[in-house]
Amino acid sequence: MFVIQQNISLKDYSNFKIGGKARYFLEVKSVNDILEGVRKWRETDIESNFQRKYFVLGGGTNVLFNDAGFDGLVIKNSIDEIRMEEDLLVVGAGVLMSKLLDYCVENSLSGLEWAGGLPGTVGGAVRGNAGAYRGETKDKIVEVDSVNLDTLEQKTRTYDQCQFDYRTSIFKTTAANEVITYIKFKLTKGKKEEIESLIEDKKTKRKLRHPLEYPNVGSIFKNVPIGKFTKEQIKQLSQYVKDDPFAVIPTAKINFLAGLSGKRVGDAKLSEKHTNFIVNLGNAKAEDVKKLIEIIIKVVREKFGIELEPEVMFVD
Ligand SMILES: Cc1cc2nc3c(=O)[nH]c(=O)nc-3n(C[C@H](O)[C@H](O)[C@H](O)COP(=O)(O)OP(=O)(O)OC[C@H]3O[C@@H](n4cnc5c(N)ncnc54)[C@H](O)[C@@H]3O)c2cc1C
Incomplete structure (x- = not known):
């Protein structure tokens, strides 16, 4: 169930602890929340000259909000689901990278160890193809699901269609009006202790350098x-x-x-x-x-x- 809130402080959602208020704020936990929430917001009676704009928020670890805030709808992605579908790992875009890595350790899944200590959500990491220690988010991706916020059309893109490059993807360019909802990764079975130790190594390096x-x-x-x-x-x-x-x-x-x-x-x-x-x-x-x-x-x-x-x- 979703609630459209008003005048929410963005400072509290920014890792920078900077920013004014969002005029409208919608936290979504499912694709249905996005579809219904955006439809409902569009029916909201606002001044005729009001320009309806959206901003999709993940963990707020790569954004600088304006001091004046955001005069539109902030959609906070909290789709927090991880499940196996045959040999693919299906991850909600609102899952924190740290939670995904805990899941990988628990289930001996290898391929994302480079992301140890990377803050933010998986959706944010996909959009900007976050990377470190010679790994990039794109490396193990098979498919990405999204919803177009203008048409509310749902789409699935293959790896190639996502147009990943250095710190970018189609979601940063021609599909910037889409919210990423689910990501399918193909990971390999590894040794739990080795996976855990590689992740911990990256976390330690980050603590020392950042x-x-x-x-x-x-x-x-x-x-x-x-x-x-x-x-x-x-x-x-x-x-x-x-x-x-x-x-x-x-x-x-x-x-x-x-x-x-x-x-x-x-x-x-x-x-x-x-x-x-x-x-x-x-x-x-x-x-x-x-x-x-x-x-x-x-x-x-x-x-x-x-x-x-x-x-x-x-x-x-
Ligand atoms: C201490 C620290 C270390 C970091 N180290 C690295 C690093 O090593 N490598 C690196 O690449 N980055 C790094 N970052 C930056 C940041 O953590 C990553 O880019 C992260 O992946 C952003 O995820 P987020 O959920 O916080 O995104 P946000 O900050 O919430 O959003 C970033 C952008 O992604 C968009 N977005 C978020 N979720 C979605 C979605 N579901 N659908 C569509 N668009 C979406 C937003 O609209 C925004 O434009 C670091 C940040 C910090 C604070």
Whole structure:
């Protein structure tokens, strides 16, 4: 059963702890909740000039909500189901990655160990093809189900049709008006202890490297493919080249070399611990984060001639 709520603080749903209120907020636990909830919202009587827009929210670990909030309907995906269908693992898009990994350990399923410590939901990870430690969400996907929020049409896409690429998929481009509902993974049977130990290893690495003591949304910018650098620069930076999932220079390194470590606007700071994470020291506003992002982009452009591309999703 669903309830359409009003004036819900988005700060509480953002890992950044930043953002105003959602005018309308719908938490969905099934495909039916989406269909019925959106239909009901469309029947809601609002001013004639009101533009009906949607935003799909997962775990809020990769979004920056505006200080003014969101003047539309936020659909919080809480489809929280995991089940086996023959040899495929069917996962609701609202399942937390951590819960999915617990299930994998419990059932000795191998293939997602790279995601140890990755926050957020599986749906959010699919949309942005989240990845780390040489793994990407796409790697074990067979099919993805979704609902088009304009037509309420349900669709199933094969792996190829999802158009996965570095930190992107069709759900970020031409199918951005769809909410991912279920994902089918093909995992392999492995040894429980080995799977668990690989996951724990990634969690430990993250705790050591990431400034988890402050609210943040992970890496603010995508890493930069080495093809974007001049031959001379590649020679100078060769010691930093990382192959994940292809040859890149980590943006954390670029920001550090540009002298941006610890750069601050209001309570938004580029962390010294990981120089591709912006942390909220307490009362950061979305505007502070955006200004800091602009400064970083400008300084890196001037210093390296490189255009940094934000990974975080801005919600206006
Ligand atoms: C400490 C930390 C470490 C991180 N490390 C990594 C990392 O190693 N690699 C990496 O890639 N990312 C990383 N991230 C970023 C983030 O965790 C991932 O991108 C995550 O997969 C986002 O999932 P989410 O559910 O929180 O998505 P949200 O933040 O809620 O949403 C992100 C985007 O996905 C869309 N979305 C969410 N759910 C759905 C759905 N069901 N259907 C359609 N669209 C949807 C939203 O509309 C939004 O545009 C990190 C973040 C933090 C805070």
